[in-house]
């Protein structure tokens with residue numbers, strides 16, 4: 001134990017004697033650890049942002065849509081589309097679902113007093129706003145009445161308002177969707193980017209009946225039914241129940257597969273979590289390569305150092321150092337260097353995250369486990385790549401080492 | 406007088422094999438060196454002096470024959486035991502000093518104590534300072550190796566060989582890199598250490614340096630040619646006088 005302590009001192013002295021070389025050696029590790037921490041944290045940060053937005057959708061959310069299958073390069077609908085009959089059955093019979101809204105969408109040319117744009121118009125009912133917890137900035141939602149009567153009213157988002165109205169107050173004013181005039185009754189509160197990166201404020205919502213009659217031209221089927229379960233604990237019950245009701249409604253026999261899909265918000269979170277998780281691992285793996293390169297740098301310098309210090313090693317052996325003393329000394333040198341690199345790299349990573357935050361406003365909380373990974377990896381690299389040179393040093397024949405020119 | 410045997414070899418031989426070629430560096434060496442002796446080893450280049458010293462210093466193993474150091478049968482020891490013997494019983498001095506570069510005299514002299522596991526030397530720097538004082542470098546303790554002259558560096562190396570209080574001091578051409586004046590200083594230092602009771606074995610090429618010793622072993626082709634006591638030992642004064650005459 002005391003011997004180990006002495007060897008530690010010897011190793012530290014040796015590092016101190018070669019300060020600039022030690023620093024260069026460590027540079028690779030610093031960059032590697034910094035990169036690992038920054039990439040993992042960035043991945044985590046992105047994941048958290050996506051997850052937050054999905055949670056923002058409302059944890060009770062269920063989405064019911066017609067199953068599409070990939071066949072010969074195109075998407076083909078399997079079986080009957082989701083339609084009013086399904087909607088009515090769910091509304092009448094479901095115990096676990098509290099709110100329902102059909103969703104249809106169609107591309108249209110939108111023209112306002114101060115601008116126009118090509119966009120997608122969504123047709124929904126009055127419950128949609130509750131299901132997705134979209135709040136108003138001004139005006140009002142359209143009502144059940146508007147849906148029943150297929151009134152030409154709509155609610156728009158802030159981005160749409162800016163493009164079509166610029167500086168005008170939109171409430172009570174008209175926009176034209178494919179030449180058909182709609183009165184704007186409400187302006188939604190800003191929401192920002194959605195889970196998939198889309199702008200949630202670039203939106204026009206109108207009664208689905210109106211959209212079907214005026215823009216689509218028929219009332220056959222919906223693109224989706226959006227529903228919310230009574231609370232977040234009943235989402236899976238609601239899913240099972242809806243599935244049973246729809247199978248019955250679609251007359252699907254026991255051995256047949258569903259011709260519809262039901263996705264819940266929890267599942268959505270899992271899926272995106274998987275995607276961003278894979279992304280994080282991938283980024284981390286790429287960053288780890290730089291750590292390995294850093295490790296090879298350490299090995300390289302240590303090998304040079306062993307050759308350079310051959311006579312010193314010979315002297316140490318001649319005056320009574322054991323092979324194990326030399327081995328430990330060089331191993332400690334390598335590990336201390338890589339741990340120092342680990343510490344400096346951690347600082348670099350944290351500072352780097354902060355700089356990115358300052359520059360891009362993309363907040364990256366430094367993931368604690370990324371520090372552990374970076375650090376552990378640095379130590380591992382030190383031992384793995386330090387061992388070979390250290391062994392080479394310890395195995396030197398003292399006589400040859402002393403004679404080495 | 407039954408002095409303690411420090412070195413005893415019986416039919417010691419060393420053969421180097423380089424593929425097909427065999428070099429008989431040492432053949433049937435029988436020497437006995439007792440406590441307190443001061444022996445010079447001479448011989449032509451390639452006669453086996455360094456080979457012998459390396460074996461006596463436990464840096465190398467003989468191909469044949471037996472070696473007892475301070476009563477210990479060395480042939481049977483493993484690597485760690487040999488390292489311990491080198492650390493505790495032997496002080497090595499080399500022609501090229503072999504000091505750690507950019508390191509103070511003190512740290513260099515402390516070095517053998519770093520590897521000492523006996524727990525005898527609890528205050529390494531005290532022991533190192535004393536050793537440096539013995540070789541007359543009490544005022545150079547914190548000088549780094551590169552701030553010292555060749556003669557001073559060699560004296561640091563001698564202090565390093567002394568610090569562990571060894572039974573035997575081995576020197577392989579310690580004066581080889583030094584001028585005549587510095588060589589005499591080093592030889593005189595050996596005499597003083599020997600007067601203090603140290604057993605010293607030194608290889609040298611220079612017969613005037615060998616004359617400082619008490620006994621001279623002459624090697625030729627790996628065998629002991631002569632082994633006799635020196636009658637007219639040089640002293641520092643006589644050597645300097647002679648130096649003055651030749652200049």
Ligand SMILES: Nc1ncnc2c1ncn2[C@@H]1O[C@H](COP(=O)(O)OP(=O)(O)OP(=O)(O)O)[C@@H](O)[C@H]1O
Pocket residue numbers: 421422423428429430448449450451452453454455456457
């Ligand atoms: N490792 C080795 N492998 C092969 N031959 C060796 C080895 N070491 C020494 N020899 C040979 O052994 C013989 C004795 O060498 P040694 O170094 O002992 O001579 P020396 O008396 O010290 O000479 P010098 O005065 O030049 O130092 C020489 O012929 C040398 O070539």
Ligand SMILES: [Mg+2]
Pocket residue numbers: 454455456
């Ligand atoms: Mg020699």
